[in-house]
Amino acid sequence: MSAELAPALNNKGLPESAKPELNKSAGLEGIGNDYKYGFSDKEDYIFKSGRGLTREIVEKISAMKNEPEWMLKFRLRALDIFNKKPMPTWGNCGLLNDIDFENIFYYIKPSQKQETDWDEVPEGIKNTFDRLGIPEAERKFLAGVTAQYESEVVYHSIREDLEKQGVLFLDMDSGLRLHEDIVREHFATVIPAADNKFSALNSAVWSGGSFIWVPPGVKIEIPLQAYFRINAENMGQFERTLIIAEPGSFVHYIEGCTAPTYSTDSLHSAVVELIAKPGAHIRYTTIQNWSKNVYNLVTKRAVAHEDAKVEWVDGNLGSKLTMKYPAIYLLGERAHGEVLSIAFAGEDQHQDAGAKIIHAAKNTTSMIISKSICKNGGRTSYRGLIKVYPKATGVKSSVKCDALLLDDKSRSDTYPTMEIDEKDVNIEHEATVSKVGEEQLFYLMSRGLNQDEATAMIVNGFFEPFTKELPLEYAVELNRLIQLEMEGSVG
Amino acid sequence: MTSPNTNKSTGSNSDSSAIPLLEIVDLHVNVEDKEILKGVNLTINAGEIHAIMGRNGSGKSTLSYALMGHPRYKVTSGKMLYKGQEISEMSPDQRAKLGLALAFQYPVSIPGVSVSNFLRKTVNAVRGRDIPVKEFRLELKALMAKLGVKDEFLSRYVNDGFSGGEKKRLEILQLSMLNPSLAILDETDSGLDIDALKTVSEGVNALSKADTAILLITHYQRMLNYVQPQFVHVFQDGKIVASGGSELALELEDRGYEWVTSEMQPTPGTGPNATKTSSSSSSSSPAVVGAK
Ligand SMILES: Nc1ncnc2c1ncn2[C@@H]1O[C@H](COP(=O)(O)OP(=O)(O)O)[C@@H](O)[C@H]1O
Ligand SMILES: [Mg+2]
Numbered sequence: 045m046s047a048e049l050a051p052a053l054n055n056k057g058l059p060e061s062a063k064p065e066l067n068k069s070a071g072l073e074g075i076g077n078d079y080k081y082g083f084s085d086k087e088d089y090i091f092k093s094g095r096g097l098t099r100e101i102v103e104k105i106s107a108m109k110n111e112p113e114w115m116l117k118f119r120l121r122a123l124d125i126f127n128k129k130p131m132p133t134w135g136n137c138g139l140l141n142d143i144d145f146e147n148i149f150y151y152i153k154p155s156q157k158q159e160t161d162w163d164e165v166p167e168g169i170k171n172t173f174d175r176l177g178i179p180e181a182e183r184k185f186l187a188g189v190t191a192q193y194e195s196e197v198v199y200h201s202i203r204e205d206l207e208k209q210g211v212l213f214l215d216m217d218s219g220l221r222l223h224e225d226i227v228r229e230h231f232a233t234v235i236p237a238a239d240n241k242f243s244a245l246n247s248a249v250w251s252g253g254s255f256i257w258v259p260p261g262v263k264i265e266i267p268l269q270a271y272f273r274i275n276a277e278n279m280g281q282f283e284r285t286l287i288i289a290e291p292g293s294f295v296h297y298i299e300g301c302t303a304p305t306y307s308t309d310s311l312h313s314a315v316v317e318l319i320a321k322p323g324a325h326i327r328y329t330t331i332q333n334w335s336k337n338v339y340n341l342v343t344k345r346a347v348a349h350e351d352a353k354v355e356w357v358d359g360n361l362g363s364k365l366t367m368k369y370p371a372i373y374l375l376g377e378r379a380h381g382e383v384l385s386i387a388f389a390g391e392d393q394h395q396d397a398g399a400k401i402i403h404a405a406k407n408t409t410s411m412i413i414s415k416s417i418c419k420n421g422g423r424t425s426y427r428g429l430i431k432v433y434p435k436a437t438g439v440k441s442s443v444k445c446d447a448l449l450l451d452d453k454s455r456s457d458t459y460p461t462m463e464i465d466e467k468d469v470n471i472e473h474e475a476t477v478s479k480v481g482e483e484q485l486f487y488l489m490s491r492g493l494n495q496d497e498a499t500a501m502i503v504n505g506f507f508e509p510f511t512k513e514l515p516l517e518y519a520v521e522l523n524r525l526i527q528l529e530m531e532g533s534v535g
Numbered sequence: 536m537t538s539p540n541t542n543k544s545t546g547s548n549s550d551s552s553a554i555p556l557l558e559i560v561d562l563h564v565n566v567e568d569k570e571i572l573k574g575v576n577l578t579i580n581a582g583e584i585h586a587i588m589g590r591n592g593s594g595k596s597t598l599s600y601a602l603m604g605h606p607r608y609k610v611t612s613g614k615m616l617y618k619g620q621e622i623s624e625m626s627p628d629q630r631a632k633l634g635l636a637l638a639f640q641y642p643v644s645i646p647g648v649s650v651s652n653f654l655r656k657t658v659n660a661v662r663g664r665d666i667p668v669k670e671f672r673l674e675l676k677a678l679m680a681k682l683g684v685k686d687e688f689l690s691r692y693v694n695d696g697f698s699g700g701e702k703k704r705l706e707i708l709q710l711s712m713l714n715p716s717l718a719i720l721d722e723t724d725s726g727l728d729i730d731a732l733k734t735v736s737e738g739v740n741a742l743s744k745a746d747t748a749i750l751l752i753t754h755y756q757r758m759l760n761y762v763q764p765q766f767v768h769v770f771q772d773g774k775i776v777a778s779g780g781s782e783l784a785l786e787l788e789d790r791g792y793e794w795v796t797s798e799m800q801p802t803p804g805t806g807p808n809a810t811k812t813s814s815s816s817s818s819s820s821p822a823v824v825g826a827k
Contacts, residue, residue, distance in 0.1 A: 482606065483643045489627035490603045490637055491653075491709065492660035498628075501656065505647025505692070 079362070081176065082305030082335050085168045085275050089194070091153040095278070096146045099123060102248050105151050109217055109251075112224060122237035122247030129241040132367075136394050136423075139365045143339055148280040148311055150249045152194035158215065165191075165199050173199070176302060178271050185517060186298075188213045188268040192283060194275060195251040206264060212257040213268055216284045219255025226257055230288055234317035234345050234373075243343040246282045246315040253283030253314065258293040258324075267296040267329070267515060274303035274310050274338065285316040289324035289352075296327040298515070302362070305335040309364065312338055318346035320354050322376060327355040331518065334362040336392055342368045350376030350405075357513050358385040359522070360395045369427055371400035374408035381410040386510040388526075389422030389454070398427035398459075403469075407438040412445075413509055419450035426458040430471060437468040445475040448506050450499065500530035554619040556581045556748050557602075557717055562613035564601045571597045573773035574613070579717065584749045586759060586784060589770030590792055595752045596640055597773075599721045603637040604630050617717075631661050634716030638706035638723050640752075644694040650705065651675075651689040658712045678711045681741065683734045699726030707738040718742050719750045724758035736761030756788035769795045 091108065093101050102123050106116040131140055159165045162179050173179065173191055182189045188202035190213075197215035206213070212223060220227045237247035254270045274281050289295055303310060312334060320326045326346065334340055340363040346354040356370035372381030383399035395418075401410040416424035426445045447456035458475050480502055488498035504511070504523050511519045557579040564572035571594050579585055589595050600608045602615065604627040615623050622630055645653065654675065659665050666674075679688070684704055694702050703723050710718050720739065724732055739762050743749050751762060759767075759781065767783040768775045769792070777783070777795050787795065 481643065484645060486603075486605050486627060487639065487643045488645070488657070490631055491657035491713070492628050492631040493657060494626070494628045494660075497656070497660065501648055501653070502645060505645050508647030 079305060079335055081302040081333075083175070084277075084304035084306075085172055087276055088166070088168060089152055089154050090156055091151070092276070093149055093151040095149060097123070097126075097148070097150050097245075097249065101150055105249060105251060108153065109220075111220065114228065115220065118232065118237070119248050119250075122244050123249075125238050126241060126244035126248055129238075129244055131241060135367050135396050135425075135427075136365055139339075139394060140367075143309070143311065147308070148278050149276060150280050150282070151251060152276055152279060153196050154193045154275075155196070155198050158197050158218070159199050160201055162199060169193050169198055172273060172275070173271070176271065176273070181269070181517065185266060185515060186269045187264055187266040190215055190254055190270045192252045192270065192272045192281075194273075194279060194281065197252050202268075209262050210259040211262060211264060212255065214255045216253040216255045216286065217251065219286070223255070223257070226288065227255065227286065230286060230317070230319055232317070234319060234347055235315050235343050239343060242313045242341045243315050246284060246313050246343070249280070250282045250284035250315065252281075253285040253316075254287070254297070254299075255285070256287040256295060256297065258287075258289045258295045260290040261292040262290075263294040264296065265294075267298045269298045269300070272299065272301040272312075274301075274312065274334075276310075277304075277306040278308055278310055279303075280311040280313070282312075283314050285314065286319075287317070287326060287328070288319045289321060289326050291321045292323045293321075294325040294327075296329065298329040298331070298518075300331045300333065302333050303335045303338050306337050308337065310338045312340045312342070312363075314342045314344075316342070316344040318344075318354060320346060320348045320352035320379075322350040322352060324349075325353040325355075327357065328370075329357040329359075329514065329518075331359045331514075331522075332362055332366065332368075336362065336364050338363045340364075340366040340368065342366075344368065344370040345373070346371065346381070347373045347375050348379035348381055348408075351378050352376060353380045353382075355382040355384065356399070357510070358383065358397070359510065359514075360385070360387045360397055362393075363395075364392065365394045365396065367396045369398040369400050369429075371402070372410065373402045373404060374410065375404050377405045377407050379405060379408045381408075383412045383414070384510055384513055385414050386507050387414075387416040387424045389416070389418040389424045391420040391422060394423040394425070396423075396425040396427065398425075398429075400429040401431070401441065403430075403432040403436045403439045403441065406436055408436065409440045411441070412443040414443075414445040415448075415507055415510060416446075416456060417448045417450065417503055417506065418454035418456055421453040421455075423454065424456045426456075426460070426475075428459070429461045429463070430473075431463040432466045432469050432471075434465045436466050439466065439469040439471075441470070442472040443474070446506070447475075447477045448503070449477065449479050450503075496530045497527075500527040503530065553580070555579065555616075556583075556618060557750075558614070558616040558619075559602075560614040560616070562598075562601065562615060563611045564597055565609045565611050566597065566607060570611070571608075571773055572601065575774050577768065577775060579748050579750060581716065581748055582743070582746050583766065584743055584751065584762065584764040585766040585768065586751045586753065586764035586781075587768045587770050587775075588753060588756075588784060588787055588792075590754060593770045594773040595754075595770050596721055598770075599637055599640075599719045599750075599752060602630075602719060603627055603635060628660070631713070631715075632663065636710050636713050636715035636718050638703070638710055638718065638720045640721040640725070642694045642702045642706055644692065644697070646692050646695050648693050649690055650693055653693045654689075654709065654712060657709070661713050675712065678708060681734075682708050682711070682738045683731075684708055700728065700731045703727055703735060704731070707735050707742075711738060711742060714742075714745060715747055717748045717750065719752070721752045722754070723751070724753055724755060732758060733761060756784045759784045771795070 102119050155166050190197050191199040202213045235243050237244050318326050348354045354372050360366050381401050387395035387397050389395045399412045414426050418424045432439050485498050503526050555578045559577040562575040610623040769777040
């Protein structure tokens with residue numbers, strides 16, 4: 045691994061000019077009506093593919109990245125699969141079928157090389173990340189950062205001590221280049237290209253994303269973060285993340301994302317694979333805050349071996365349509381999986397999210413908590429699967445989905461599926477849909493809060509089981525965002 | 536029809552030339568198109584303690600909700616003047632900022648919102664400024680000690696899984712922090728054991744000392760052993776049917792509500808204690824007045 049990456053964070057202070065105008069945690073700024081990150085930069089790129097997807101573009105991406113032959117083959121096979129697979133016939137088909145695959149730019153390379161010093165990042169891009177508060181967040185509470193702009197990671201750093209312990213935290217392209225053996229062994233083993241149409245698309249044109257390998261027994265106490273930014277209109281961002289936690293290790297990874305607000309759509313279609321080896325623990329936190337013209341169609345899946353633990357902490361605030369169902373395959377005995385998610389849908393938004401847990405071994409346990417809020421005609425859906433294989437005795441699982449409607453125009457649906465092929469199990473499922481209670485509002489208002497403040501307090505309370513799992517900086521910011529979102533929302 | 540309480544109070548704690556703190560005149564309130572309050576008249580001056588007693592279902596909570604501005608409790612006619620200002624069009628938060636506060640009979644839970652966060656936000660909202668954290672803590676801790684509220688309370692979610700007694704203590708704690716000019720206590724005594732009743736009553740008395748007028752709604756006499764009202768009003772079928780001094784409460788306890796209607800109503804002013812007190816009721820008639 046490249047030793048020159050190390051000193052960036054600890055030794056080099058950030059320039060005064062890099063002071064973020066908004067001293068905010070990355071990834072949470074501006075949801076819905078108050079979207080603060082809808083600005084865009086002038087395009088100044090090294091390479092921008094033409095619109096539409098062709099075999100030539102896939103070959104070009106692979107060639108520009110100097111990839112090994114097996115990866116090119118993998119991409120081309122995936123392209124075939126993508127072209128053959130029909131669009132999903134479930135979910136919000138109306139919106140899905142509006143995606144114009146011919147109108148998308150599949151690969152944009154914004155700068156010549158990846159930097160380890162914010163100063164070296166091209167001015168325009170650096171300013172953008174400053175406005176997003178990334179360098180600030182890095183200094184304050186992160187153990188490592190990657191920042192992806194369009195298709196490529198433009199900045200990367202990891203704390204020196206982690207690097208010394210052998211932790212690998214790289215963008216996926218560098219991971220492939222520098223640790224081909226590890227990548228080849230694990231890449232696409234959790235999510236094969238053929239899994240679904242969008243995983244096939246990602247497999248064909250993937251670029252960027254994170255590669256993390258945590259050595260046995262190493263516990264990374266503070267989070268690693270990746271930040272994703274789309275800038276160009278009609279951009280397709282297809283990052284690919286692979287996290288491998290060796291036995292007994294721990295890692296917490298946080299990702300955030302934003303994009304400019306355009307009148308036409310962009311597409312974000314990531315593939316994220318997590319591998320938790322025996323006794324390892326991976327926590328993966330997402331704060332998705334795309335602008336309302338982004339389709340967010342993401343495949344996330346983890347495998348957990350014996351005694352391993354995987355947690356998806358998934359917050360969906362932005363995007364036009366999100367379809368995302370983080371999955372955990374509990375493959376080893378006593379493995380534990382949790383999916384904790386919140387979704388917020390305002391006007392013209394549909395958050396179709398959920399969770400899948402597969403109990404394939406004895407005494408595995410899981411918990412799903414899903415909370416969603418919609419207002420102004422927004423839609424949320426919960427789609428969940430709990431599957432227990434025969435002979436997986438002693439399984440315990442609890443699922444709790446709560447939806448809160450802020451008005452009569454909005455809509456929430458749940459589609460829970462249970463496939464239980466073993467008798468000796470303990471499965472609990474609970475789902476509620478409620479409206480913000482008149483009595484709660486009156487109680488809070490009688491204590492001096494106006495209607496918006498009262499609603500925000502109820503909503504923050506509703507999301508609290510999620511917020512309390514976030515690092516403090518994110519939690520504070522999330523609460524503030526909800527407050528903003530509630531302004532003028534009722535009455 | 537005789538309307539008790541419409542005139543200016545001659546109550547002891549007030550300057551009779553001043554505008555009353557609260558003046559309710561012939562108030563009619565509908566809930567879901569059904570008339571529940573049918574002509575309430577009541578005047579309260581600064582610093583006075585009034586008790587409203589009446590059977591379940593007589594409309595006592597309706598009066599408290601109407602005063603605080605619950606959106607489903609619609610004023611169809613009459614007046615509610617607070618410090619001379621009509622409040623019936625005001626939102627509950629505006630009324631709170633004017634100095635009204637209601638201790639709920641059934642406080643609702645707000646899951647996920649801690650008591651400490653809730654107290655800070657609401658107290659700041661009512662006082663109209665951000666109290667420094669330290670100052671806030673000190674004030675809160677002192678009150679908590681007085682009211683026998685444990686520290687761990689602060690990190691629990693508002694009323695979530697609280698026992699009846701804990702809810703009532705929290706209501707009084709809130710009111711003590713908000714320091715209103717009129718505290719309306721809706722059956723604060725119900726659900727309290729005798730020890731809790733004592734501490735909570737002390738809290739109420741402390742409120743009153745801070746120059747807060749109190750409207751204490753109850754259907755038992757027992758809290759009145761600790762909190763002594765100058766004025767007692769009997770509520771029945773959506774209005775006040777009799778008013779008197781604190782002895783009226785004892786009388787009610789002994790003889791039941793039947794007594795008010797059957798014996799006293801036909802001949803105003805002839806009740807056993809009728810002439811003993813001056814009260815917030817009409818100065819032209821004795822303290823106990825039939826409504827019709
Ligand atoms: N929200 C409501 N919806 C329908 N009826 C109500 C409502 N609130 C009160 N009422 C009715 O109004 C009457 C008075 O109730 P309430 O004011 O609660 O009496 P009290 O507090 O004296 O027991 C009762 O008949 C009750 O059923
Ligand atoms: Mg009542």
